[in-house]
Amino acid sequence: MLYGIACLGGEWKLEMKRNSKHPIAVLGLPLDSLTADEAVDAIERLIQSGGTHQVATANLDFWLNSLSDQHLHRIIAGCSLVLPDGMPLVLTSKLLGCPLAERVTGVDLVPRLAALSAQKGYGIFLLGGKGDVAERAAKFLEKNYPGVRVVGTYAPTEENMARLDHSEILQRIHAAKPDILLVALGNPKQEKWIWMHRKRLGVPVAMGVGGSFEILVGDMLRAPQWIQQCGLEWAMRFVQEPSRLGPRYLRDFLGLARRLPQTLVAAWMQRPYLGQSHVTMVNTPQVMHVYMHGRLCADTGSSLQEAMNASIASGVVMVVHLQSVRQMTAAGLGALMDARRQLLDAGLSLSLAGLTFKLRFLLHAWCAQPLFDEWQPAIAHGRSMVQEIEAGARINLTGEPEVLRAQTRIRG
Numbered sequence: 001m002l003y004g005i006a007c008l009g010g011e012w013k014l015e016m017k018r019n020s021k022h023p024i025a026v027l028g029l030p031l032d033s034l035t036a037d038e039a040v041d042a043i044e045r046l047i048q049s050g051g052t053h054q055v056a057t058a059n060l061d062f063w064l065n066s067l068s069d070q071h072l073h074r075i076i077a078g079c080s081l082v083l084p085d086g087m088p089l090v091l092t093s094k095l096l097g098c099p100l101a102e103r104v105t106g107v108d109l110v111p112r113l114a115a116l117s118a119q120k121g122y123g124i125f126l127l128g129g130k131g132d133v134a135e136r137a138a139k140f141l142e143k144n145y146p147g148v149r150v151v152g153t154y155a156p157t158e159e160n161m162a163r164l165d166h167s168e169i170l171q172r173i174h175a176a177k178p179d180i181l182l183v184a185l186g187n188p189k190q191e192k193w194i195w196m197h198r199k200r201l202g203v204p205v206a207m208g209v210g211g212s213f214e215i216l217v218g219d220m221l222r223a224p225q226w227i228q229q230c231g232l233e234w235a236m237r238f239v240q241e242p243s244r245l246g247p248r249y250l251r252d253f254l255g256l257a258r259r260l261p262q263t264l265v266a267a268w269m270q271r272p273y274l275g276q277s278h279v280t281m282v283n284t285p286q287v288m289h290v291y292m293h294g295r296l297c298a299d300t301g302s303s304l305q306e307a308m309n310a311s312i313a314s315g316v317v318m319v320v321h322l323q324s325v326r327q328m329t330a331a332g333l334g335a336l337m338d339a340r341r342q343l344l345d346a347g348l349s350l351s352l353a354g355l356t357f358k359l360r361f362l363l364h365a366w367c368a369q370p371l372f373d374e375w376q377p378a379i380a381h382g383r384s385m386v387q388e389i390e391a392g393a394r395i396n397l398t399g400e401p402e403v404l405r406a407q408t409r410i411r412g
Helices: 036-048 062-070 068-078 087-095 106-120 135-146 159-161 168-174 189-201 212-217 224-228 233-238 241-267 298-314 330-345 357-365
Strands: 002-008 013-017 022-024 028-030 053-057 083-086 121-130 148-154 180-184 205-208 279-285 287-296 317-328 350-353 385-388 394-397
Touching: 002 330, 022 087, 022 159, 022 330, 028 062, 028 083, 028 087, 028 330, 036 053, 036 083, 036 205, 036 212, 036 350, 053 062, 053 068, 053 189, 062 087, 068 189, 068 330, 083 087, 087 241, 106 121, 106 135, 106 148, 106 189, 106 205, 106 212, 106 394, 121 135, 121 168, 135 148, 148 168, 168 189, 168 212, 180 189, 180 212, 189 205, 224 233, 224 357, 233 241, 241 357, 279 298, 298 317, 298 330, 317 330, 317 357, 330 394
Parallel strands: 053 083, 053 205, 121 148, 121 180, 180 205, 287 317, 317 350
Antiparallel strands: 002 013, 013 279, 022 028, 279 287, 385 394
16 A cells, blocks of 8 residues: 655654555565566566566475575565465465465466567577577577567576686676576576676566476476466476476475464464554654554555655664564565565665564564564664675674664665
8 A cells, every 4th residue: 555654743654545565475485466467567667667676486495495595585585576486385375364366487477578578679688598498498489479589598507607607697698788687597596696696787677487498498398277277287397307306396395284384373373453553653863663553464564665665765774663563464574574675675674673472473483584683772882883784794883872773784
């Protein structure tokens, strides 16, 4: 929702005006609830908005990898768009009471993006794949989508990737000047590679697509539509590559079987709250304090977005106080994760305060706790406030106590 903000002295009030979508938190991943066509529209808006944006299509393997790799978890949480490429994630969202629109896979998006390119003239660069599969995928797209602009293809060798000497890759991309970069290096390599070079790519949208090129050219057969709709596409892939995918699928489903009961118990503990919910903002010179009352859901999450906009406009960090929250939904946590992402993009931070036992358990069970810091009390006179920037640099800030009233840390 979009909210109007009124300020009386240092206190801000927000009033609801209209609906807006936010990501839904599913097992710690901020998944956007979009159809495939809506996802293409969202990607086009990212192209037109300027800057470089990362798009991820997350499945169960992505999720399990992120549990053991905090850097990967933060990368996925920092993407401009995260789409659910896996039926277990879609089904889990339904169990949490916030169903995702549909499953959106990388292999479904690539042809749609080719059609968009043919219609609007956006340039596409295909990076990765085995052997000459990227070139063959380019020919397939050019044959089936007349007018598509495939401006370049490149398949780096394993040796080049291992040496981390990526200057040739970047030079090829810079020379081609694509609008969309499709990276088929597999997870987590492709997500980490895009994140590592995102500031040097000069590409509006970069998206990891896994094995999509192989499926497009027919090296890997895709399940019929009715099997996809039943959520059994993984079974057909397993039949084609049992030795490679068997251990992976077993690991993924055992991981889900271990974590899903705790996730559902935490959701059950959040008993429905039917009272009035609202958001209050108190602005200080260095911190925007946001107090959530009642239910943190899609509606109040939209007022959280307005608070985040005010925080960025003021150039101050944001602290969200949750002691008065009686219920948090997956949509509400998704809005909180989205506000965190946008603040980090602006060089600011979002910290939490007033966490009750139930909320701590919820964040842990929903795999979101590693993404958030807890706000600390005011620091003593003469001490330095340290912000840990995502790249690993440490910047010491010192100041008078009346200016530096809070200590926060940036996670990125």
